[in-house]
Amino acid sequence: MSDVTASSGANGGLTALSVSLRAVTKAYDNGVMALGPLDLAVPKGEFISLLGPSGCGKSTALRLIAGLAAPSSGTVRVARHEGVPQPGHGIGFVFQEPTLMPWTSVRENVRLPLKLAGVMKHDANARVDDALASVGLTDFAEAFPRELSGGMKMRVSLARALVTDPDILLMDEPFAALDEITRFRLNNDLLTLWRGLRKTVIFVTHSVFESVYLSQRVVVMTARPGRIQADIRVETVEPRGEAFRTSAAYADYCRRVSAALAPSYSGQAVL
Template identity: 75%
Template sequence: MSSSPSPERAADVAVRLRGVTKIYESGVAALGPIDLSIGRGEFVSLLGPSGCGKSTALRLIAGLASPSSGTLDIAAASSAPRPGHRIGFVFQEPTLMPWTSVRDNVGLPLKLAHVPAAEARTGIDAALAQVGLSDFADAFPRELSGGMKMRASLARALVTRSDILLMDEPFAALDEITRFRLNNDLLALWRSLSMTVLFVTHSVFESVYLSQRVLVMTARPGRLSAEIKIDADAPRDDAFRASAAYAGYCRRVSDALAPAYTGVHAL
């Protein structure tokens, strides 16, 4: 399988890749060709073995690297005030500046965009409130727990009021309880802000819990080998984690992922 089903109308598409590949100067073929469409407001996870090109795909979408071939289209932002599309990126590590406050870390994208101070402060306060860090605006990163640092990183991605949120294994280094809590908080933010989320993870369980679709990738060069739609009407909560439906989806995703670790690709 090389593609994921497209949303029915072009207006519904937030991200579209067609025949995209990435070959590094060293000659390593990291990705593709890959065809992928993600609808506006959709939550999609990319799942695959290490080195399969998941992070590369995010970097291409974010404009941090260029495809070697193929086309990549990002929809314009669906709302005012600023024209163009807005993409937020949450990396594997929080990447906070240790010498300045949480408020200043979160406000960095607005500072770089020369947003007026009063407008920036309003946006920063809103982003901190969305991730539950209002009381820690003046704290320094060294005073935060791992989960709180990741919340600050998420607030920094949200402060530009992004339409598209790219997340590269943001919770991988956290303990299980913190990870579950942040999964729940992320879903609540996604619902309230109507963002498009593309989430990279190594965890079958996390991908099923969070996503509307799980896209499984082959080993390098990464291609899409399977798509599993998570059609769960029940709320995503502790009861869902314990349900037979959740276990069934996890089994399906695990079965789809297995060939990537044995060298047999489903095409």
């Protein structure tokens, strides 16, 4: 039996946690066991990365947390801010593809979650402006997706996730398709945004380098069915920047994470 619970904190015992998964499994109708058992606890305001081989259930875990799918067994509990008027109940989701509406402007793409939630236009305008400013796209509010670079499209997707002021931000390989320079820039911008807003962030990636650079914790998952192989805390001086990316400490953490990930790849290169 499975249990998916939305809690406001004091009522549900999640006063220090944003997300709690206990003994969670997920089996699909075709018999594939995608996850589990998986145990994961994410404190409020923490930035963690889920790292693992393709098909290990990283994205499935995000979908369970978001309430887009139900676990086959175990308990998924999410502390949500009840005052946020939007369908995700305090969760913002950034997918690997921006999935923007090509026929309308950046502004209207970002406004969409508020429109669906019935937020009045005057209130929505201010929130859209704030979201666009937070990702550096104020000057592109009236542009169309076809006029944007890949990195700018992903910024629009991030603004759309932030416009509802969610407590929890779920990011499913959002920068995987971008060139390295753009990816590095967006990594830096995301960290700056996180430091300012202190959202709880759960970030899925295949990159050891990206996971270590971004995260306070790197949760390494096994091959399917996904379980936790290692949970590595990245202790560094904040704020992080290019000095950390080229430091001996960063290289050491990358080696540790890579070593934890290696068994899941059966001898294949993981970096």
